[in-house]
Amino acid sequence: MSGYQQTSQNLYWWQRGVVYQIYPRSFKDTTGNGTGDLQGVIDKLDYLNDGSTELTTSVTPDSLGVDAIWLSPFHPSPMADFGYDVADYCDVDPLFGDLATFDWLVAEAHRRGIKIIIDYVPNHTSDQHPWFIESRRSQDNPKRNWYIWRDPTPLPSSPRKRGEPEGGPPNNWGSFFGGPAWTLDEATGQYYLHQFVKEQPELNWRNPEVRQAMMDVLRFWLERDVDGFRMDVVGLLIKDAELRDNPPNPDADPNLSPNDLFGRQLHIYNQDQDEVHEIIRDFRRLLDEYGDRCGIGEVWFELPRWIKYYGEKGEGLHLPFNFRLMRQPWQAQAMRRSVDELEAALPAFAWPNYVLGSHDFPRLASRLGGQAQARVAAMMLLTLRGTPTLYYGDELGIENGVIPPEKIQDPQGINLGTERTRDVCRTPMQWDSSPNAGFSTAEPWLPVSDDYATRNVAVQSADPTSILNLYRRLLWYRRQSPALYGGSYQPLDVDDDCFVYLRQAGDERRLIVLNFIGQARQVSIPGEEGSRVAISTHLDREGEESLSKLELRPHEGVIIELM
Numbered sequence: 171m172s173g174y175q176q177t178s179q180n181l182y183w184w185q186r187g188v189v190y191q192i193y194p195r196s197f198k199d200t201t202g203n204g205t206g207d208l209q210g211v212i213d214k215l216d217y218l219n220d221g222s223t224e225l226t227t228s229v230t231p232d233s234l235g236v237d238a239i240w241l242s243p244f245h246p247s248p249m250a251d252f253g254y255d256v257a258d259y260c261d262v263d264p265l266f267g268d269l270a271t272f273d274w275l276v277a278e279a280h281r282r283g284i285k286i287i288i289d290y291v292p293n294h295t296s297d298q299h300p301w302f303i304e305s306r307r308s309q310d311n312p313k314r315n316w317y318i319w320r321d322p323t324p325l326p327s328s329p330r331k332r333g334e335p336e337g338g339p340p341n342n343w344g345s346f347f348g349g350p351a352w353t354l355d356e357a358t359g360q361y362y363l364h365q366f367v368k369e370q371p372e373l374n375w376r377n378p379e380v381r382q383a384m385m386d387v388l389r390f391w392l393e394r395d396v397d398g399f400r401m402d403v404v405g406l407l408i409k410d411a412e413l414r415d416n417p418p419n420p421d422a423d424p425n426l427s428p429n430d431l432f433g434r435q436l437h438i439y440n441q442d443q444d445e446v447h448e449i450i451r452d453f454r455r456l457l458d459e460y461g462d463r464c465g466i467g468e469v470w471f472e473l474p475r476w477i478k479y480y481g482e483k484g485e486g487l488h489l490p491f492n493f494r495l496m497r498q499p500w501q502a503q504a505m506r507r508s509v510d511e512l513e514a515a516l517p518a519f520a521w522p523n524y525v526l527g528s529h530d531f532p533r534l535a536s537r538l539g540g541q542a543q544a545r546v547a548a549m550m551l552l553t554l555r556g557t558p559t560l561y562y563g564d565e566l567g568i569e570n571g572v573i574p575p576e577k578i579q580d581p582q583g584i585n586l587g588t589e590r591t592r593d594v595c596r597t598p599m600q601w602d603s604s605p606n607a608g609f610s611t612a613e614p615w616l617p618v619s620d621d622y623a624t625r626n627v628a629v630q631s632a633d634p635t636s637i638l639n640l641y642r643r644l645l646w647y648r649r650q651s652p653a654l655y656g657g658s659y660q661p662l663d664v665d666d667d668c669f670v671y672l673r674q675a676g677d678e679r680r681l682i683v684l685n686f687i688g689q690a691r692q693v694s695i696p697g698e699e700g701s702r703v704a705i706s707t708h709l710d711r712e713g714e715e716s717l718s719k720l721e722l723r724p725h726e727g728v729i730i731e732l733m
């Protein structure tokens with residue numbers, strides 16, 4: 171049995187709550203320039219959680235009821251990677267507003283009981299950050315050692331002939347976005363490291379001055395009352411001290427784009443070095459100084475390495491993001507295995523979490539192959555043991571956007587092939603049926619999806635069985651159910667095509683039955699007399715009783731209250 175009894179009392183907000191990711195460029199534009207902004211987030215806070223404390227279970231609530239929002243970066247940035255190239259960690263890009271708007275957002279969110287988590291991008295800055303501008307001035311600049319500079323590796327054909335370059339990159343590492351991870355700075359004759367685009371030079375976290383400066387960045391935002399940070403590629407901060415070559419990956423996909431050096435290597439030396447945990451402990455100590463704050467990390471390594479990011483005794487991240495379910499095929503037993511492996515591996519101090527969508531992956535509804543599956547996924551995400559993170563628009567079942575090649579913005583799509591573009595999951599939020607889906611009065615920075623006139627917040631709010639209303643019901647139901655937000659998890663062997671688990675806190679028992687296939691299933695459930703359906707993903711059989719033989723329609727999930 172992989173579950174352990176967890177008291178549902180005394181949970182922290184980041185354990186009990188639901189996180190909602192906002193990609194600010196795409197949420198709501200209030201200035202009429204086609205790009206979303208922080209005022210847009212403020213204007214839509216009531217949609218996310220209007221602060222009403224009414225724990226309604228029978229009526230469809232008007233607001234989604236999320237507990238925290240995570241904002242992707244809004245700092246000054248040349249936008250080479252849409253804000254993940256930060257030119258000033260302690261300000262707001264004028265495109266999104268200013269610090270006063272940010273403070274107002276924090277205040278307005280807190281007034282509604284919503285926590286604010288911001289993105290912290292510690293691995294790299296923009297090449298326009300003053301630190302890098304200094305650093306690249308000369309080899310003896312005091313900021314030179316703030317980044318990772320190396321001499322060229324002499325080419326084998328030395329002595330070189332006239333016109334030949336002096337040397338090649340310092341090692342064989344590839345960039346996630348294609349090509350080598352090194353760019354030569356002609357003026358100073360050395361290469362600098364960047365595992366994303368060349369406009370994202372990597373900070374040298376082995377330098378204590380960098381650590382100090384980057385800890386000050388955290389302090390700056392903690393003082394402004396943010397409740398937590400989502401730490402971008404935090405496992406990359408420390409690289410091998412000798413920067414050794416990565417070995418080739420024998421299982422690399424033969425169809426990789428020719429410039430995808432990254433995909434052809436095993437990532438042994440460029441990431442996940444043991445010394446990174448010292449830094450993470452420093453982050454944690456700082457967060458703890460400020461009380462009830464939360465450190466979330468973007469960490470995608472295999473389970474045994476990933477788990478270390480919680481710390482040996484819980485002195486690491488509160489929540490290293492768990493992306494594992496996103497990598498499973500849409501099969502009941504595959505999902506169950508992934509959850510059970512996690513449950514079995516987690517030490518008692520470590521709190522689980524699940525992510526099904528983000529600004530880096532194709533849309534959930536498209537990945538799973540349909541709206542019915544997306545509804546089952548919503549029920550799974552919001553009923554597993556641990557903190558769920560929702561991605562904006564998934565509550566509407568938004569599908570991958572269709573981006574004409576000339577409109578592709580994402581460097582990953584530009585460098586590695588149109589099919590790799592992350593623009594598909596960054597299309598504007600669909601608020602209503604007016605032009606541009608109510609997102610903006612101007613042409614949006616990415617095209618609005620064609621289905622916006624029928625798939626939007628206004629239309630779905632009026633439809634009692636829409637996926638939006640399913641999300642609302644699930645969130646509000648979860649909020650008042652100790653079994654769901656804090657209880658134990660126990661999987662049950664019932665039917666290979668169904669993922670079935672019991673959540674329990676004290677006497678409260680909730681059985682979740684998720685049918686993963688496009689055919690009806692009949693399952694026997696272990697309830698005594700009086701058990702009833704609380705929610706079906708179809709939103710049409712609430713209160714149904716006599717469940718000893720439970721009929722599930724194709725792609726249907728149900729939450730059952732066991733008596």
Ligand code: GLC
Binds near residue numbers: 251255402
């Ligand atoms: C993370 C972000 C991604 C970004 C990359 C570089 O993976 O989620 O959007 O491109 O880091 O910062």
